[in-house]
Amino acid sequence: MAERLRAALGARGAASEADSAVQQLEAPAQPPADLAVALHRPARRSGRTAEGLARELAEEFRGLADFRQISAQGAYLNFEVDPALLGIRTLDLILSRGGAYGHGSPQTSRVSVEHTSANTTGPFHIGRVRNAVLGDTLARVLRAAGYPVTTQYYVDDVGRQAAVITWFWSRPAAEWPPELLAELPVGWAHRAAGQKPDHFRGAPYPAATAFLKSHPEAAEEVQALARDLERGREPPRHHELAVEILGGMTASLERLGISFDEFVWESSLLTDGSVEEVRRRLAAAPHAVQEENGAAAIDATGYHLPTEGARIIVARADGTSLYVTRDVAFHLRKFRSYDRVIDVLGADHKLHAQTLEALLTEIGETRRPEFVIYAYISAPGGGKMSSRAGTAVYLDDLLEEAVRRAAAEVARRHPDLDPAQARRIAEMVGAGAIRYSILRVAAEKTVTFQWEEALSFEGRSAPFLQYSYARASSLLRKAEATEGPYPYAIEELAGPWERTLLTTLSRLPGTVAYAARTGHVHTLAGYAHELAEEFNRFYQEVPVLRAESGRRSRVALVAAARQTLGNTLDLLGVEKLDRM
RNA sequence: GGGCACGUUGCACAGCCUGGAUCAGUGCACCGGAUUCCUAAUCCGGGGGUCGUGGGUUCAAAUCCCACCGUGCCCGCCA
Numbered sequence: 001m002a003e004r005l006r007a008a009l010g011a012r013g014a015a016s017e018a019d020s021a022v023q024q025l026e027a028p029a030q031p032p033a034d035l036a037v038a039l040h041r042p043a044r045r046s047g048r049t050a051e052g053l054a055r056e057l058a059e060e061f062r063g064l065a066d067f068r069q070i071s072a073q074g075a076y077l078n079f080e081v082d083p084a085l086l087g088i089r090t091l092d093l094i095l096s097r098g099g100a101y102g103h104g105s106p107q108t109s110r111v112s113v114e115h116t117s118a119n120t121t122g123p124f125h126i127g128r129v130r131n132a133v134l135g136d137t138l139a140r141v142l143r144a145a146g147y148p149v150t151t152q153y154y155v156d157d158v159g160r161q162a163a164v165i166t167w168f169w170s171r172p173a174a175e176w177p178p179e180l181l182a183e184l185p186v187g188w189a190h191r192a193a194g195q196k197p198d199h200f201r202g203a204p205y206p207a208a209t210a211f212l213k214s215h216p217e218a219a220e221e222v223q224a225l226a227r228d229l230e231r232g233r234e235p236p237r238h239h240e241l242a243v244e245i246l247g248g249m250t251a252s253l254e255r256l257g258i259s260f261d262e263f264v265w266e267s268s269l270l271t272d273g274s275v276e277e278v279r280r281r282l283a284a285a286p287h288a289v290q291e292e293n294g295a296a297a298i299d300a301t302g303y304h305l306p307t308e309g310a311r312i313i314v315a316r317a318d319g320t321s322l323y324v325t326r327d328v329a330f331h332l333r334k335f336r337s338y339d340r341v342i343d344v345l346g347a348d349h350k351l352h353a354q355t356l357e358a359l360l361t362e363i364g365e366t367r368r369p370e371f372v373i374y375a376y377i378s379a380p381g382g383g384k385m386s387s388r389a390g391t392a393v394y395l396d397d398l399l400e401e402a403v404r405r406a407a408a409e410v411a412r413r414h415p416d417l418d419p420a421q422a423r424r425i426a427e428m429v430g431a432g433a434i435r436y437s438i439l440r441v442a443a444e445k446t447v448t449f450q451w452e453e454a455l456s457f458e459g460r461s462a463p464f465l466q467y468s469y470a471r472a473s474s475l476l477r478k479a480e481a482t483e484g485p486y487p488y489a490i491e492e493l494a495g496p497w498e499r500t501l502l503t504t505l506s507r508l509p510g511t512v513a514y515a516a517r518t519g520h521v522h523t524l525a526g527y528a529h530e531l532a533e534e535f536n537r538f539y540q541e542v543p544v545l546r547a548e549s550g551r552r553s554r555v556a557l558v559a560a561a562r563q564t565l566g567n568t569l570d571l572l573g574v575e576k577l578d579r580m
Numbered sequence: 581g582g583g584c585a586c587g588u589u590g591c592a593c594a595g596c597c598u599g600g601a602u603c604a605g606u607g608c609a610c611c612g613g614a615u616u617c618c619u620a621a622u623c624c625g626g627g628g629g630u631c632g633u634g635g636g637u638u639c640a641a642a643u644c645c646c647a648c649c650g651u652g653c654c655c656g657c658c659a
Contacts, residue, residue: 023598038600040639050639075639076601119659159659295657306583307655316657323659347653350584375585376653409621429621440607441593444585446652452608453592457621459607460593467621475618518597526594529606540614540623547618558618580621 001025001079004064005037008057014045025079033078034086034503040075050075083499084490090506094560095486102508102567104146104516109339111147113139116253116260116344117154119161120245122202124252125392126438126449127346127377127385133438133573134374135344136258137521140571145516150338153250153260154330157242158267159323163225165245166238167218168208169201176204177218183207196396198248201241206388223318230320232271252395256431257573266326274329275321278363282314282325285362293317303358305351312355324352328359331369341369342519346376347444372519374443382448393449395434402430402455409457410580428575432462435573440525460529462574468532468539469569472562473578475544479555486559492550493557497538501557504534505564512571528568535561 002025006018021037029036039057043050054072061070061077069080094101115135118128139151156162168176188203212219225235246263253259269275279296282288287299289311296315305312314325334341345353353371360368378384379391386392407426410417417425437454441447457463476482493502511527514520538561544554566576 020598024600027598029601036601038640040600044639074601156659161659291657293657297657304583305655308582309655311657313657318657320657322657327659347585349654349659351654352659354583373585378652382652406621413619413621445593446586447592450592456608459621461607461621463621464607467619471619471622478618520597522594526606533606536622537624539618543618545618579619 001035001064001066004061005057008060009042009046012042012046012048012053014042017042017045029078033073033076034081035079036073037077038075039077043075083494083502086506087490087493087499087502090502091488091490091556091560094505094563095484095556098563099567099570101563102512102571103144104509104513107146107148109147110337111142111149111340111342112152112334112338113142113149113342114152114154114334114344115139116258117152117156118249119156119159120198120242120249121161121165121205122245122387123196123198124249124395125385125387126395126398126434126454127392129253129256129395129434130374130377130438130443131344131346132253132258133256133435134372134443134521136256137439137524137571137573138342138344138372138519140573141512141515141521141524144512144571147340147516150261151259152262152264152334154264154266155242155246156266156323157239158226158229158270158326160222160226162238162242163222163229164208164212165201165205165241166235167222167225168204169241170235170237177211177215180204180207180211183210196248196251197244198246198252199394199396201245201248210388227318227320229267230270232267234267252399255399255427256395256435257575264330266330269326269329269333270321274333275326278325278329278332279315279321281363282328282359287362291317298359298362300355300358303354303361305354305358307351312358314359324355324359327352327356328363331356331360332365334369335365335367341367342372343369344372344374347373348376349373370519372443375446378446378448380449380451385449393451398434398451398454399430401451402433403427404430405455406430406433406457406463413580425577425580428577429457429463429466429580432466432574433457436462436465436525439572440522440529442520442522462572463580465528465532465565465569465572465574466577466580468535469562469565470577470580471539472535472558472565475539475558476555476562477578478545479551479558481555481559484559486552486556488553488556489550490553492553495542497534497541498554498557501534501538501561504531505560508564508568524568524571528565528572531561531565531568535565 002022005022009018009021021042024037025035039050039053043053051074054075054077057077058070058072064070066082066085067079068082071078113135116132139149142149184204184207212222285298289297289299291297295313295317298312298314300312301310315321350373383391403426406429410422410426434454440460511524515524544558547554569576
């Protein structure tokens with residue numbers, strides 16, 4: 001089709017417009033047309049009126065295979081795909097590929113997606129969860145697009161923040177500064193038994209940070225600890241503490257369906273000498289300079305960083321390295337194992353990303369990571385989420401509330417459901433709702449957290465999708481057709497709802513490809529909603545089990561819709577439910 | 581002050597990459613309907629929008645360019 005159009009335009013002296021015209025074939029068109037091309041520009045090129053050219057081409061393309069009709073509508077050339085053909089292709093593809101429907105062909109380039117990478121200083125608040133949800137979904141989408149993907153969580157166990165945790169916990173309780181303890185909520189340590197380790201161990205962190213600001217001698221202890229970590233001299237309990245807190249953090253993420261292929265400990269970059277190697281290369285870099293106090297830096301005047309000074313410090317006066325220096329080492333390591341390196345970063349790390357790129361240039365590295373930047377989620381009512389200010393909303397609290405509300409709904413609908421199963425459903429509904437509320441918004445959009453928004457169970461929400469899936473499952477159960485094959489006759493699926501549903505089903509592969517290419521995973525959330533909406537419409541208007549004729553074909557359509565919606569839910573990381 | 585991002589109905593968002601024809605759409609909220617029938621966490625109908633403002637490019641701009649305004653983030657020998 002594209003070639004015919006290209007040739008036809010070429011023959012009329014409008015070859016230069018052929019590409020953009022062909023491109024329009026990809027975009028959705030105005031019903032009833034399935035494909036449409038605007039001919040204003042080609043017409044001008046070839047010295048005709050757009051209307052005239054449209055008529056001419058419509059005539060030339062008449063009777064082209066696969067199309068029911070090709071017609072001129074004003075300046076537009078409209079193509080109506082033969083619905084039967086589209087339906088057959090779509091159904092056959094879905095029913096034969098099953099769980100792989102929508103997926104791309106295998107790719108060879110290996111991809112690393114680094115996401116979350118939160119410091120082990122306390123529990124997740126939902127601002128940070130956005131990173132995890134985005135990164136995890138992106139990884140799912142890239143896998144579906146055919147790439148071998150490795151997800152990586154970069155754990156900072158050598159920086160000052162890690163040192164603060166160890167500084168506090170490695171001393172006997174009797175030596176905890178009373179001034180610091182006074183800042184902690186009453187009974188913080190007594191609740192320890194029932195608390196997750198990230199909450200318990202992380203509790204003193206904000207107060208400790210504040211305390212250190214006003215107590216230089218204590219701050220020096222922390223700095224000394226950091227120096228030890230830098231030299232590979234790990235204080236007792238340091239690693240266990242990090243592991244313990246990290247365990248609490250990742251346990252929460254697992255409830256959202258998020259796990260990692262690899263945890264990369266920052267200290268490993270020091271012990272294997274790769275940070276040292278980076279420092280040597282930076283010292284020999286074209287713009288290497290020395291600060292008066294001995295700190296090593298790069299003169300970044302030429303990089304136009306939006307900083308006040310034009311110096312990037314790469315090693316402190318005391319010889320310890322900085323986060324960005326270690327991150328250069330980490331990226332060099334990633335470049336060795338992966339062809340595409342993707343970093344999911346909060347908007348507050350944009351400067352860090354630019355700095356990292358400048359340093360890569362300095363050492364003569366030409367490869368670059370791709371950054372997926374997302375905006376932070378503000379606290380309810382606006383402002384930053386801060387543990388100190390008490391404005392943070394924690395993932396665990398949100399999950400608890402979501403599951404509680406979901407459980408109430410389940411109990412109301414199915415009072416006699418087995419309690420274990422009811423709990424399972426509530427968990428999946430609650431977790432799905434949270435995940436979807438994050439996913440449906442474009443990453444670069446700043447959002448202000450609202451409980452009702454995150455906990456919505458109707459309309460544009462995960463439970464709406466899950467409910468649609470459950471309805472389809474229920475239908476197949478009752479039709480005793482939970483397994484194929486699903487024979488059908490396409491002429492029995494010619495009604496308006498069936499047609500629209502089929503068209504929507506056919507759009508998954510394109511949507512996945514787009515999301516993988518651009519990283520805009522929210523488009524997939526939008527697609528899922530459209531698909532569920534279309535299915536519900538069909539469900540409402542078209543009887544399946546009670547169908548007087550064509551029941552088997554409708555069952556096949558339901559099976560295909562369930563499969564497609566299910567595949568989409570897998571990509572979104574929302575659990576599929578066969579009943580709810 | 582500088583850099584970057586965002587600004588679409590009462591609220592929350594999609595559409596912007598690749599400009600097109602009833603493309604201004606979705607959810608919530610509001611109003612009115614649908615359940616003897618496959619799960620009403622559903623469906624149907626209705627009201628409501630100068631697509632921040634002003635220029636520019638174009639046959640055509642929510643979509644591209646410039647300026648301005650507003651909001652957010654960043655500008656550490658923190659991460």
